[in-house]
Amino acid sequence: MREFDYERAADAAHAVATVHADPDAVFLGAGTNLVDHLKLGITAPGRLVDVSRLPFDEVTERPDGTVRVGAAVRNADLAAHPLIRARYPMLSAALLAGASPQLRNLATTGGNLLQRTRCVYFQDPTVPCNKREPGSGCSAIGGFDREHAVLGASPECIATHPSDMAVAMAALGATVRVLGADGEREIPVVDLHRLPGTAPERDTVLHHGDLITAVDLPALGWATRSTYRKVRDRASYAFALVSVAAALDLDDGVVRDARIAFGGVAHKPWRAFAAEDALRGAAATEENFGAAADAELAAARPQRQNAFKIPLARAVLVATLRDLAGQEAR
Known part of the structure; x- marks a missing residue:
């Protein structure tokens, strides 16, 4: 086991300055993802800067009607919060669909957004992986690809993003608040995560030393008519084959x-802009829901074993929209 230094951040500015100045340092929140990676031997930072006790653990309603979620708010607490359950049911449902009760009691909002892929090749340091070791190759291409991407992939990487919560936040149009070496800035959730392109090792647009402090949820009154549907291989503690917020x-x-x-x-969480555009002004019928799904999935490019995801995604979206519209299946 590789040794590392540990320190507890006195405040957010100190945490950012410390990690920014040390290329071998990383933030430690709840550690539900990082500790796994330490055990697997796929990461070995020289310093952990503990930000878990910084004062970012509240959910607050803002004067403009938005809701601010601190980066340290636990997933279980966020799912159960009255404001979230009443105004953003898709987010509460997405959180409850993730992981297990034990992990939801520990995992945080900021950490959930920054989860790394659960691709089996990424998690196995004995095989090539461009995300883990740039330039080494993608073992998933031509390998076991059943759970991998059908949209936005590249010849360098076909891994998928694992978060349920981030999918709901992308659909809502949430904004991430980030503290970096040059001060604070805001990043839409839809722009936070990257497609792999030629640099799949970069999951997000964040710079080294950037710290997520909060997420702002928009004052979207009609988001009360929302939900999250997840299809997976077993009923709990499994990542999505396909999900829809x-x-x-x-x-x-x-x-x-x-x-x-x-x-x-x-x-990354895939915002379905083409489907949204197809639906605006259209009658809320199953036919139009299917056409909207087809418009979004026209760009899908499956691998050898995951072509099933395309009709599955279509079916899940149509069923979800039909339920929201109060229609019965035909």
């Missing part, structure tokens, strides 16, 4: 607006 704004059977994101299909 969706919200509908309806007026007399016509879709005024929609927010949709897929999970389990891409290197």
Whole structure:
């Protein structure tokens, strides 16, 4: 086991300055992902800067109607919070679909956003992986690819992003608040995560030393008509093969607006902009829901073993929208 230094951050500015100045340092929050990687031998930082006790553990309603979620808010607490359950049911449902009760009691909002892929090749240091060792190759291509991406992949990486919570936040249009060496800035959740391109080792647009301090949820009144649906190999403690977070704004059977994101299909939470555009102004019918799904999935490119994800994603989206519209299956 490789030794490392540990220190507890006195405040956020100290934490950022410490990690920014040391290329071998990383933040430690709840550690549910980092500790796994330490055990597996796929990461070996020289210094852990503990930010778990910084004062970012509250959910607060802002004067403009937005809701701010501190980066240290536990997943279980966020799922159960009255504001989240009432205004953003898709987010509460997504959180409850993730991991296990024990992990939800420990995992945090900021850490959940920064989860790394659960690709079996990434987690095995004995095989090539461009995400773990750039330039070594992607063992998933031509290998076991059943759980991998059908949208936005590249010849360098076909891994998927594992978070359920991030899918709901992408659909809602949430904004991440980040403290870096040059001060604070805001990043839309849809822009936080990267597609792999030629640099799959970079999961996000964050710089070394950037610290997520909070996530702002928009004042989206019609997000009360929203939900999260997850298809997986077993009923609990499993990552999504396909998931959908969706919200509908309806007026007399016509879709005024929609927010949709897929999970389990891409290197990042996949905001379904094409499907949303197809739905606006359309009647809330199963036919139109299917057409919207087809518009989004037209760019899908499956691997050898995961072509099933395309019709599955279509079926899950149509069923989710149909339920939100209050229709019965035909």
